[in-house]
Amino acid sequence: xxxxxxxxxxxxxxxxxxxxxxxxxxxxxxxxxxxxxxxxxxxxxxxxxxxxxxxxxxxxxxxxxxxxxxxxxxxxxxxxxxxxxxxxxxxxxxxxxxxxxxxxxxxxxxxxxxxxxxxxxxxxxxxxxxxxxxxxxxxxxxxxxxxxxxxxxxxxxxxxxxxxxxxxxxxxxxxxxxxxxxxxxxxxxxxxxxxxxxxxxxxxxxxxxxx
Amino acid sequence: xxxxxxxxxxxxxxxxxxxxxxxxxxxxxxxxxxxxxxxxxxxxxxxxxxxxxxxxxxxxxxxxxxxxxxxxxxxxxxxxxxxxxxxxxxxxxxxxxxxxxxxxxxxxxxxxxxxxxxxxxxxxxxxxxxxxxxxxxxxxxxxxxxxxxxxxxxxxxxxxxxxxxxxxxxxxxxxxxxxxxxxxxxxxxxxxxxxxxxxxxxxxxxxxxxxxxxxxxxxxxxxxxxxxxxxxxxxxxxxxxxxxxxxxxxxxxxxxxxxxxxxxxxxxxxxxxxxxxxxxxxxxxxxxxxxxxxxxxxxxxxxxxxxxxxxxxxxxxxxxxxxxxxxxxxxxxxxxxxxxxxxxxxxxxxxxxxxxxxxxxxxxxxxxxxxxxxxxxxxxxxxxxxxxxxxxxxxxxxxxxxxxxxxxxxxxxxxxxxxxxxxxxxxxxxxxxxxxxxxxxxxxxxxxxxxxxxxxxxxxxxxxxxxxxxxxxxxxxxxxxxxxxxxxxxxxxxxxxxxxxxxxx
Numbered sequence: 001x002x003x004x005x006x007x008x009x010x011x012x013x014x015x016x017x018x019x020x021x022x023x024x025x026x027x028x029x030x031x032x033x034x035x036x037x038x039x040x041x042x043x044x045x046x047x048x049x050x051x052x053x054x055x056x057x058x059x060x061x062x063x064x065x066x067x068x069x070x071x072x073x074x075x076x077x078x079x080x081x082x083x084x085x086x087x088x089x090x091x092x093x094x095x096x097x098x099x100x101x102x103x104x105x106x107x108x109x110x111x112x113x114x115x116x117x118x119x120x121x122x123x124x125x126x127x128x129x130x131x132x133x134x135x136x137x138x139x140x141x142x143x144x145x146x147x148x149x150x151x152x153x154x155x156x157x158x159x160x161x162x163x164x165x166x167x168x169x170x171x172x173x174x175x176x177x178x179x180x181x182x183x184x185x186x187x188x189x190x191x192x193x194x195x196x197x198x199x200x201x202x203x204x205x206x207x208x209x210x211x
Numbered sequence: 212x213x214x215x216x217x218x219x220x221x222x223x224x225x226x227x228x229x230x231x232x233x234x235x236x237x238x239x240x241x242x243x244x245x246x247x248x249x250x251x252x253x254x255x256x257x258x259x260x261x262x263x264x265x266x267x268x269x270x271x272x273x274x275x276x277x278x279x280x281x282x283x284x285x286x287x288x289x290x291x292x293x294x295x296x297x298x299x300x301x302x303x304x305x306x307x308x309x310x311x312x313x314x315x316x317x318x319x320x321x322x323x324x325x326x327x328x329x330x331x332x333x334x335x336x337x338x339x340x341x342x343x344x345x346x347x348x349x350x351x352x353x354x355x356x357x358x359x360x361x362x363x364x365x366x367x368x369x370x371x372x373x374x375x376x377x378x379x380x381x382x383x384x385x386x387x388x389x390x391x392x393x394x395x396x397x398x399x400x401x402x403x404x405x406x407x408x409x410x411x412x413x414x415x416x417x418x419x420x421x422x423x424x425x426x427x428x429x430x431x432x433x434x435x436x437x438x439x440x441x442x443x444x445x446x447x448x449x450x451x452x453x454x455x456x457x458x459x460x461x462x463x464x465x466x467x468x469x470x471x472x473x474x475x476x477x478x479x480x481x482x483x484x485x486x487x488x489x490x491x492x493x494x495x496x497x498x499x500x501x502x503x504x505x506x507x508x509x510x511x512x513x514x515x516x517x518x519x520x521x522x523x524x525x526x527x528x529x530x531x532x533x534x535x536x537x538x539x540x541x542x543x544x545x546x547x548x549x550x551x552x553x554x555x556x557x558x559x560x561x562x563x564x565x566x567x568x569x570x571x572x573x574x575x576x577x578x579x580x581x582x583x584x585x586x587x588x589x590x591x592x593x594x595x596x597x598x599x600x601x602x603x604x605x606x607x608x609x610x611x612x613x614x615x616x617x618x619x620x621x622x623x624x625x626x627x628x629x630x631x632x633x634x635x636x637x638x639x640x641x642x643x644x645x646x647x648x649x650x651x652x653x654x655x656x657x658x659x660x661x662x663x664x665x666x667x668x669x670x671x672x673x674x675x676x677x678x679x680x681x682x683x684x685x686x687x688x689x690x691x692x693x694x695x696x697x698x699x700x701x702x703x704x705x706x707x708x709x710x711x712x713x714x715x716x
Contacts, residue, residue: 004430004439004440004443005443031379032387035379036388036389037389038389157389159389159390160389160390160391160392161388161389161390161391162389164391
């Protein structure tokens with residue numbers, strides 16, 4: 001056989017095994033890191049048409065989330081305010097500012113500002129904002145510390161595993177209803193008891209979200 | 212028996228081909244207790260066996276090989292095109308729909324998986340039971356097993372439509388994923404994934420381990436550099452040393468031990484796909500043994516369908532003898548009788564069990580033909596009576612023809628019957644799946660399943676895949692286990708006058 005195969009071929013099985021282990025580990029680690037929403041979604045920060053800063057409005061000025069997103073408690077959808085809402089203040093404040101030109105146009109014409117959507121669940125997922133914010137699930141749980149962001153970015157993975165984490169143990173996540181929009185709230189609260197008293201029974205079956 | 216006595220007694224006959232026994236050699240008659248019907252006819256020498264088997268894949272293929280290969284590969288290509296069409300369009304291109312959500316896809320899956328069982332039975336069970344006649348058919352039967360498993364695997368994966376999800380996020384194989392979804396571990400469908408993949412892996416290993424000494428033979432006989440390299444790589448440095456043989460025998464025995472439970476477990480678990488559900492017509496405790504017997508029945512049918520032409524086309528009559536064919540017919544008779552018994556018992560239990568739905572599934576969906584049983588039981592004609600009676604006539608009548616020795620030894624007749632066995636076993640799975648599903652508990656959703664042209668040609672194409680692989684197997688690998696066949700010749704028996712070390716060796 002030596003006339004067919006040179007001596008070094010004796011190393012081939014060992015080399016092959018090493019390559020297989022290294023390659024397998026690399027692929028497994030790569031997929032685990034790169035192929036999940038923790039990598040693909042978190043950090044998404046598109047350029048918005050108007051340089052609106054949540055940091056100034058929600059943190060510095062202390063506006064409640066619901067001043068603008070006023071449908072969130074009643075609707076599945078957390079609405080984006082129209083130009084009217086902005087103009088409540090901006091007909092007085094910075095009314096000549098070139099940064100607000102698009103807002104004034106929108107107010108005058110009635111055409112919405114073309115905001116770029118950041119948080120979006122797939123079409124096959126049914127998500128209802130009102131049921132969450134009325135049972136002590138704070139905005140911060142899914143959207144991150146928006147009040148600290150000059151320009152909003154995708155802070156949480158919003159993967160199915162992320163949803164299930166809370167659906168399997170809601171008591172650990174909920175807070176008193178009055179602090180739902182107080183994003184930096186820290187306090188003592190018996191979430192487990194509240195979940196029981198408020199009958200928080202998030203489903204885990206497929207049809208809870210995939211209707 | 213007479214031949215052996217003649218050959219060993221008369222020195223002329225022994226040395227007729229002159230490989231190992233020169234005509235001057237005098238050998239005594241074999242003791243009576245060693246007289247068995249020979250497994251290799253015409254007292255062929257060891258060298259003749261090597262030449263005959265290795266010659267198949269060393270000499271140029273006969274003229275029919277290329278047309279056969281092009282036809283098979285074309286048919287296989289058609290199947291892959293149709294699968295691409297299914298993936299790009301949706302599973303709606305097949306004829307199945309509510310309430311018959313399984314139809315030809317799962318029928319084809321069970322059909323192909325069942326065919327594989329003969330290979331495992333021959334290679335593992337008959338090996339442990341020291342059935343020496345297995346040696347000349349086990350290689351081809353094991354190859355057939357692996358190719359059948361490859362065909363089978365296609366259907367359950369593609370009937371889900373979005374095939375890429377099979378791996379990730381893993382509806383087929385459990386994989387951690389950001390959806391936190393796992394397959395349902397309580398479902399037999401998942402057990403099936405494990406059973407079939409284990410089966411495929413062990414069968415492949417068993418086949419390959421058995422091939423190593425023969426691959427080394429081909430390597431040593433190879434004339435071209437390419438063949439030397441190819442067979443050299445896969446024979447893993449085999450040098451016929453005593454230690455190699457010792458390790459080989461141990462590995463082979465261990466793999467035989469591992470495969471033996473698989474003969475029973477794989478098709479038991481396939482039957483759980485049905486039996487564990489509550490569907491009338493599926494929910495039956497007899498299913499596991501009934502499926503295993505049916506699988507072996509169909510597998511031996513396919514072995515005969517393939518090997519009878521092969522032995523003629525490559526002139527292997529001395530190695531795959533009429534006795535081999537006859538023994539396989541006896542296996543068909545035994546397992547076919549079990550299958551027939553199961554058909555009867557299923558029907559009896561449907562009545563005796565007292566479930567009106569189960570009786571409905573059997574009587575009004577399957578059995579009630581328009582001529583005898585429909586009028587007899589005073590029920591309307593069952594929509595699938597033709598399929599049920601097709602199954603009965605192929606699977607219940609045909610094995611019982613083999614009570615006759617005359618028919619068992621007529622290879623042309625056996626070959627024709629083996630095809631009926633294949634047809635019947637496909638219909639068995641079709642009857643089980645479609646007749647039970649097409650009418651569920653809501654009469655408003657009753658329907659009648661009709662296959663689409665894509666259904667039909669995908670199934671035909673799976674035969675293309677099977678035949679392509681089998682033709683390549685004939686072209687490149689020894690179709691008979693050379694070293695094992697040598698082991699069952701009288702020359703290999705040290706107590707036989709022809710065997711043991713001789714001066715002339």
